[in-house]
Amino acid sequence: VDLCEGVRIRFVDAGHLLGSASVELWLTEGDVTRKIVFSGDLGNVDQPIIRDPQYIGEADYVVMESTYGDRLHEPPESYTGALAEIIDETFSKGGNVIIPSFAVGRTQELLYFMREMKDEGLVKTHPDFQVCVDSPLANEATRIFSSNLHGYLDEAAIEALKGGALFQFPGLTLTESSEESKALNMDKASKVIISASGMCDAGRIRHHLKHNLWRRECAIVFVGYQAEGSLGRALLEGAKSVKLFGEEIAVNARIVNFKGLSSHADRDHLLAWARHYAPKPRHTFVVHGEASVTEIFAQHLRDAGLAAHAAEYEEVYDLANDRMLAAGVPLPPKPVSAGGSPAYRKLESAGQDLLDAIRHNKGGTNKDLAEFEKELLALIQKWDR
Structure with missing residues (x-):
């Protein structure tokens, strides 16, 4: 695509x-052209449904992610077998299997596995087990995944499509309304509940955790990366209790970290992608990882003979002459209590401003205070989901 004069992608x-993509970018100023590649989030290999990441042959500069730049994945021998075992054990105790999952990609991957489990009869004690996807966004994404995606799917998924829908199987329920979501926790029958968000910092998953974390017969299965400061990371690190909707909830459920389900490339796959360039890039900028990880992965790249460093905030670099013009500013470490996305942290900050506004109204008329309370309650009812 030619975006404008001198810019081609x-x-x-x-x-x-x-649909995820790395971006090749050609920039031309006068008679000088430089090619920059932005890796985006690179995928793991041999994932179901989608194709492996494609290599790129040449670039002057590379800006690449480092999410798992300091570790290797440890996949189980069989995703479906290991998940089936967890479901069997949990259901035999009368509990639920709760899976926090990202709405796009991970949820569909899980449904792909669930269909295989059903087809192969891997859940021995409860072969007709119920699976509930409780996320309107995930449900919409699943409908997109179920459409004609030739050119995007891998060969195994295309072959599976010949037998029907990739994600349809007996016992699957897609919930939409908040009433349907709440009803899942009123139903005493054991079930698998897949719900967003993947790191447990927002969305319907928090309600399911509130109703199931304290139950020893239940299992909470993590199937993706949990960022530092997130509720998911706290649970993986052994938190004994967590606060949900103003209540302290004991953590008695079995906590399972399914590392093998990561959709991110690990250290060795990132290195393989970076080393594929010939000739070597002039420089590689390492970004999008926890502060310690970006530097570790940059060192791995240097050990592999590539010029690389972990880029800092506000750093300025001259691409025409391959030199740094201004060093960046290291960002302060994130407080342990700070979790969630930047948008979520802004919302938390707005909540503090709301408390200040409430205090500023102390001494106001009863009529004004009652109106303020009425508006707040309406807002809470709308968003406490």
Whole structure:
């Protein structure tokens, strides 16, 4: 695509999510052209449904992610077998299997596995087990995944499509309304509940955790990366209790970290992608990882003979002459209590401003205070989901 004079781009399959892409960018100023590649989130290899990341042959500069730049994945021998075992054990105790999952990509991957479990009869004690996807966004994404995606799917998924829908099987329920979501926790029958968000910092998953974390017969299964400061990370690190909707909830459920389900490339796959360039890039900028990880991965790249460093905030670099013009500013470490996305943290800050506004109204008329309370209650009812 020619964006404008001197700027041309091309998208290459990054193999992370359906439609995810690395970006090749050609920039021309006068008679000088430089090619920059932005990796985006690179995908793991041999994932179901989507294709592996595609390599790129040449670049002057590379800006690449480092999410798992300091570790290797440890996949189980069989995703479906290991998940089936967890479901069997949990249901035999009368509990639920709660899976916090990202709405796009990970949820569909899980449904793909669930269909295989059903087809192969892997859940021995409860072969007709119920699976509930409780996320309107995930449900819409699943409908997109179920459409004609030739050119995006891998060969195994295309072959599976010949037998019907990729994600349809007996016992699958897609809930839409908040009433349907609440009803899942009123139903005493054991079930698998897949719900967003993947790191447990927002969305319907928090309600399911509130109703199931304290139950020893239940299992909470993590199937993706949990960022530092997130509720998901706290649970993986052994939190004994967590606060949900103003209540302290004991953590008695079994906590399972299914590392093998990561959709991110690990250290070795990132290195393989970076080393594929010939000739070597002039420089690689390492970004999008926890502060310690970006530097570790940059060192791995240097050990592999590539010029690389972990880029800092507000750093300025001259691409025409391959030199740094201004060093960046290291960002302060994130407080342990700070979790969630930047948008979520802004919302938390707005909540503090709301408390200040409430205090400023102390001494107001009863009529004004009652009106303020009425508006707040309406807002809470709308958003406490």
